[in-house]
Amino acid sequence: MDYQKINFKCGIEIHQQIEGKKLFCDCPTTIKDDKPDFEFKRRLRVSAGESGNTDIAALAEQAKGKEFVYQGFNDANCLVELDEEPPHEVNKDALETAMKVALLLKCKPVDEIQFMRKIVVDGSNVSGFQRTALIATNGFVETSLGKVNIPTICLEEEAAKVVKRTEKQDIYNISRLGIPLIEIATDASIKSPEHAKETASKIGMILRSVKGIKRGIGTIRQDVNLSVKNTPRVEIKGFQEIDTIADVIKKETERRLKLIEDGKMPEHEVRKAEKDGTTTFLRPMPGSDRMYPETDVPTIRFDASKLELPELISDKAEKIEDLGLGKDLAEALAKSGKADLLQEFVQRFKNVKPAFIAETMLSTPKIMRRKYNIEINPTEQDFKVLFEALNEGKISKDNIEDIFKEQMPVKDIIVKYHAMSDKDLESQIKKIVSENKDLQFNALIGKVMSVLRGKADPKKIVEMLNRLK
Incomplete structure (x- = not known):
């Protein structure tokens, strides 16, 4: 018309x-x-x-x-x-x-x-x-x-x-x-x-x-x-x-x-x-x-x-897009009011990718609702403790859903999910290998991952398994 x-x-x-x-x-x-x-x-x-x-x-x-x-x-x-x-x-x-x-x-x-x-x-x-x-x-x-x-x-x-x-x-x-x-x-x-x-x-x-x-x-x-x-x-x-x-x-x-x-x-x-x-x-x-x-x-x-005027959401989205986020993710995060928090976390936790931080803050409540029928409302402190542990290698990304399934403040339960030391990890892998000598390498990887999921970085597990096999 x-x-x-x-x-x-x-x-x-x-x-x-x-x-x-x-x-x-x-x-x-x-x-x-x-x-x-x-x-x-x-x-x-x-x-x-x-x-x-x-x-x-x-x-x-x-x-x-x-x-x-x-x-x-x-x-x-x-x-x-x-x-x-x-x-x-x-x-x-x-x-x-x-x-x-x-x-x-x-x-x-x-x-x-x-x-x-x-x-x-x-x-x-x-x-x-x-x-x-x-x-x-x-x-x-x-x-x-x-x-x-x-x-x-x-x-x-x-x-x-x-x-x-x-x-x-x-x-x-x-x-x-x-x-x-x-x-x-x-x-x-x-x-x-x-x-x-x-x-x-x-x-x-x-x-x-x-x-x-x-x-x-x-x-x-x-x-x-x-x-x-x-x-x-x-x-x-x-x-x-x-x-x-x-x-x-x-x-x-x-x-x-x-x-x-x-x-x-x-x-x-x-x-x-x-x-x-x-x-x-x-x-x-x-x-x-x-x-x-x-x-x-x-x-x-x-x-x-x-009066001090706030920064517009559209301007915040452009800024955080420069951190390596896709346009849609940057806009969604800016609209959620978490743009300033993302920038703070990116500065503090250099070993965690900005896009992963953004996706975790935005998507975790939806994932928990869809997969487990659990309503959560993580606080700024919850995310801070979580990303600090990830940044220091104390937990793996695989732990995140299990941590939030507990429906408790993250600081109160994070230790429970701390990764194994290299010595303990090597001991566990040796034990699994000795008990499954007839398995092909790919099948062995699957077996080790199923036992040690969330206990260590998957990349580290594969590297150690390659060395010990």
Whole structure:
């Protein structure tokens, strides 16, 4: 499809959770899925925005007349989330993390940060509004098709998590409510569905480069805004996997073109991305009428000039690729957050190949899960002790899986796997040879290896066997 010919306009919004504490209280950012400690109910009503008008999307939600049930947790919620206490001072760590992201995206911090109330009456916010603040403007991200501009970056509160929806009632888990959320919005300079995917990937890489960003499923979401042939814009929500973006955009573009072909005008609306790549109607498109100042939070002047920016994952990948790693392995290690650890280990353990160190750190948990159905999470100390023993020839590579099968700190069990001394190894090989005099040499190698696997370097065993046979 010629996207330029149909006047394709597309922009994306990325919402990324921040680790640590919530935005306006000291509750943790842990999302709970166990039995709630308490429940309460609310009904929400629309209020006018700063303009004095009432938002059309908020009115549509209120018209449903739903009751909202909120499930809370004693170790994840306080009176702030229950809207029974004013917000505390803004989380400075979260603000700093968000500002680092903004600077890496070449944005200019605003002179003064003013939190606003965004009216939301779908039940996802107990108070009926979401606190949000513009923190930086006028940035960009480089792509293969040129710069994609980033007009705004905001810091806001995450919404509550949907547990169940019925015709008359929605149930929410409020352990997620109030988690700091970065909102990154591009302009409409994205040129195609694949370009949207590339842009989201580049922004995602920059986000993962910053310490304090939450990782894992559900911690990042993408929304897509698009229009074709100068018709009203649609906002598509519900993306969690970047790989689905291009497919959904293609199908929504085709759907809107078909409407135009049939003589119908596409609606100015919000739609949900479904698993099959189609979209379904959610609500009318909200407007600016749902915003008004948050009077409980003072304005903030934040000096971003002293922030130390982290090295980008893409730059780290290039550096460690120079150590002899393949491109895919270097990128995977950089994304995992272990690039600095690899460089430290390469400097310390000269007798272990960098690619082997990288592969071991990345693949060992997967191997243990696949082969032995064991879940492990090796620490930096575990890998340090392991590679130190390998570097000094005290253990063999064959020992690694057996060591992790023990599911204990490596330092506590490493001695058990120390290699034999040359004297003991020679004695063992002589014994095996004398007991198997009729075996051909290759068969003898197999016999010796089966007995001494993990007790010595295989290369050393073969050399010694050649000398003794």
